[in-house]
Amino acid sequence: MILPSDSSKPIYVQISEWLENEIISGNFVSDDKVYSQYQLAEMFNINPATAAKGLNILADENILYKKRGLGMFVTEEAKEKILSKRKNETLKGLVHELVLEAERLQVGENELFEMIRLARKGGK
Structure with a gap:
């Protein structure tokens, strides 16, 4: 497996986000054992x-x-914590930047909403 090489985030943050994605997608559920530091190091060719x-x-x-x-295991509330964190930190930040950019480009609210609707449908 390969982590995105163009990311400006430190590798350890990319590892934690990758594991979060695995939990969100259901590949790891409550009380599942996750990969050890040595397994992750081998998978991603990084230092343990x-x-x-x-x-x-x-x-x-x-x-x-x-x-x-025995290792590290997924908590019962892991998925909910990740979803909440990403909504409250990541998504709100992205929306804020999107709104600022729309204002700079003089994109009106209705036009911006339409762009979002199309993007959610997979259109361009």
């Missing part, structure tokens, strides 16, 4: 310490929990 840092981000956010000697 970098992979551990990505795992620890999710543990600090209570998305993963540690079982001593």
Whole structure:
């Protein structure tokens, strides 16, 4: 597997976001064991310490929990936490930037809504 090489985000953040995506998509559910730092290091050809840092981000956010000697596991509320975090941080930020850019380009509200409707339908 390959992480996006054009990302300006640190690799450990990309690892944590990749794992979040795996949880959102249902590849990992509550109480599932996730990949170890060594498995992630081998999968993405990175240093195990970098992979551990990505795992620890999710543990600090209570998305993963540690079982001593066994590894990291998905918390019961992991998916809801990720969805909430992304809606409240990522999506709101993107919408704010979109609105500012629309104002700079003098795109009206109705035109912007239509663009969003088309994008949601998969059109251009």
